[in-house]
Amino acid sequence: MLSKVVDALFGCLHTNYSFPITTKPVRNNKGVPAKPRTYVVCLQCGKDLPYDWAQMKIVAEQKNAA
Numbered sequence: 001m002l003s004k005v006v007d008a009l010f011g012c013l014h015t016n017y018s019f020p021i022t023t024k025p026v027r028n029n030k031g032v033p034a035k036p037r038t039y040v041v042c043l044q045c046g047k048d049l050p051y052d053w054a055q056m057k058i059v060a061e062q063k064n065a066a
């Protein structure tokens with residue numbers, strides 16, 4: 001119960017994550033390549049979180065302008 005409230009407010013607070021995964025730039029139906037995305041997946045709740053290789057840490061959720 002409390003953990004669900006914490007998750008809703010702050011996202012995942014677990015510490016067990018997969019190795020960072022970077023998606024390939026996939027083209028959408030207009031032929032425009034989507035931005036590749038790097039993320040880690042929580043091994044405890046399955047939530048995926050944006051990861052920054054340069055900072056080598058999980059970063060805040062990015063808002064997509066598109």
Ligand SMILES: [Zn+2]
Pocket residue numbers: 012013014042043044045046047
């Ligand atoms: Zn988690």
